[in-house]
Amino acid sequence: MVDGPVTRRRALALGAGGAAALLAGGAVLVGTRPGDGGTPRAHERPDVDAFRPDDAATIFADRARAVVSGDRAAFLATVGSAPAAFRDAQSRLYGNLRRLPLGGWREHAVTARRVDDRGVAVVRVEVRYRLRGFDRGDVARTRYLTLAPRSGRWRIVGDGSPHGFDDDAEIWDGGPLTVVHGRACLAVGDATGLDEIADRLDAAVPVVSEVVGKGWARRAVALVPADASLAAALAGPGQRLAEIAALATVVPSAGNGRPGGRRGEDRVIISPGTFGRLNDLGRDVVLTHELTHVATGGARDRTTPLWLIEGFADYVGYRDAKVGVRTAAGELRREVAAGRIPSALPAPAAFSGGSPRLSQAYQEAWLACRMIAARYGEATLVRLYRTAGRVPEETALRDVLGLRRDRFTASWRDYLKKELS
16 A cells, blocks of 8 residues: 555655655547648648659658668668758668668658749658557558759658648657567657566556456557657647656558548557656556557547546556555545535546546546446456447446446445545
8 A cells, every 4th residue: 555646647756755746647548640641831832743753652662672671871862962950860760760670661652742943842751661560550650751853853852841741740750769679568769767668568468458358469569759749749639748647549550541540550658757757556557557548449449438448447557556545536535525526427528638627537437447346347347348339328338237327327426425435
């Protein structure tokens, strides 16, 4: 038992000088947007007549071969006409790509737009890659490269940023990467502590499998950038990553052209500062929570109610933790003690990064799932979770628990009073 809370926003930091309550890890589910080309901020000319996507095929093939074969000189030769700063950035990119366990990496020109009267074209490029041993298919990301005619050939002369085009963020955009292979997990980034993260994820795999079964990949990729802005970009728009320690997300697969589509590869994004301020228990709970999302497809789920997605992940995260309910749900306990018992299960908006009751929303959802496991059994909780992914919430509660939603809510409110008063 610890003597301080380990919750979505607060965690016990144990060290010299005693315990300090810190903003800590919440699990927010997002789906990163597919590589749809974005919305350019600059005024554009019509499609350039002098350039066709196939015109870049040779130079992109040269780059792919250089990455696979380890030929730095050949890779950098493809940007030999570019300014020194861009060549340096491409040198860092090449180094990071070579550190990754790539099962493939290639670029394909999709469209081009003229941006000046000299024939300079910004090319939207689809980058496809996969991490060997972890990705089932190719991941697709959108990048922009500026090409210009030089000596009768098209040459890469920069990226698209001077013309207002934004790339999809990737872990290779940071500093020199470290790649740590665990037994079942891969930790990639330029931050410190990757060995520990891989070890904790490895330890969480059997914990998650004991609850949800072994019918999932039982592996995960964690991205651990040192730069908070890169972590936020990897997390996706609308996420306040400074308030949470980690989150599960999905990067789109190649061919996933549906807007907002959720097919893709799972990633666990680690917030560089907040995760480091968690105590040991908090780190285990947060990573087990996120791994549960990976195992259940929570990051791509659009049917299961969010209180059940988050509550179930917290149930697994806290399942073997030696921490009391009143401690783990400290914020909610204070409200209940003051007579402010929630009238309804938390709505989806309660789990957003800007929610004033973010901690309480996670605690409410966790205790709802804990109540189900205690009264009906853990197998029934798992069955409810899986059923709610196929049918409406009201139907799932009736078919699995034999309760209408109002009766379930009343039972949950009584449970909160019993556990937290």
